[in-house]
Amino acid sequence: MIRYKPIETASDAEKVLSQYCGFENAAVTEVSFSRNAGQNGSAELTLSLSVSDEDGNDGSVSLLFTDVTGASLPDLAAAETLFSLWFTVDLDNNEIICMEDPEQDPEDGLMITSKQLFVGKDEIPRRDRKNPLFRTDNGTVDFILCDENTVDRIETIYNFTLPASLKEYYLTYGFPRERNEGRRPGFPHWYDFSPETVKENRKRMSAPYRFLKKEALDWYWNPVWGKKPVSEEEAVRVFDEKASEGPKLFPFFGHRYLPLVEGMEDPPVLSSVGSDTIVYGKDFQSYLNAEFAGAEIDGGTDLTLLPFWGSIIG
Secondary structure (H helix, E strand, C coil): CCCEEECCCHHHHHHHHHHHCCCCCEEEEEEEEEEEECCCCCEEEEEEEEEEECCCCEEEEEEEEEEEECCCCCCHHHHHHHHHHHEEEECCCCEEEECCCCCCCHHHCCEECCCCEEEEEECCCCCCCCCCCCEECCEEEEEECCCHHHHHHHHHHHCCCCCHHHHHHHHHHCEEEECCCCCCCCCCCCCCCCHHHHHHHHHHHHHHHHHHHHHHHHCCCCHHHCCCCCCHHHHHHHHHHHHCCCCCEEEEECCEEEECCCCCCCCCEEEEECCEEEEEECCHHHHHHHHHCCCCCCCCCCHHHCCCHHHHHC
């Protein structure tokens, strides 16, 4: 039987937040609050937890609540109200659960209209590097909470099944989001189901095929496709036929993609810009280590297991 307990005080949240954000054997040493003006008279309320591990290394966890109305200056009581409205704890599995539609009473002095909760983390040095993705060269990364319902909705909308390695990552840490997003493509906003974002995500999924197709009609042609047809119309037909054998590609960050090959629980990660396609990690963990922790790229992959793209890489 799964037992749930509302998070009603800061102490209730300490253990769960530490575990959720990846701090091992860490204790919360200080709780602080800040409040900034938002849009249309609302506010952004940030709860910050200072954390120290058993070796004396320090770090912090912060939760950013957007579109908060009716809140006075932040204090512990305000935080307790936020926790009790938005979270429960699964005591059996030590998990934090974000409620989908919490009941709120404006007369209690606090209303949250935003669906997005950002969980940010400044990493403390530690041996565990399972999730090195806490900083990128474009600024600090936030994590947006993910649950099974969100994963199911994503898989339904985009008509694919996430591999076990990626699903576990999202359910454990959330969806990465750069606070200072520049013009370059960063992390797709899979948590945003607006028509505009869904369209953008679909466009990013098809980008490797579109870029490769453009090159194929210009200067690149893979010998395994046979002799290149003279007419452009026939070349398009042959390319589309061959490309249809390939899997859907899931963009994780920039032009890094996971090929969604049926039955492959932990596929390699590809870096793809047209014919310039390589294996950037033999599995998801080795990719994270290479991209965000400075490890060497380990591309040891059986290319025959990657329909269509294996021949491009090889």
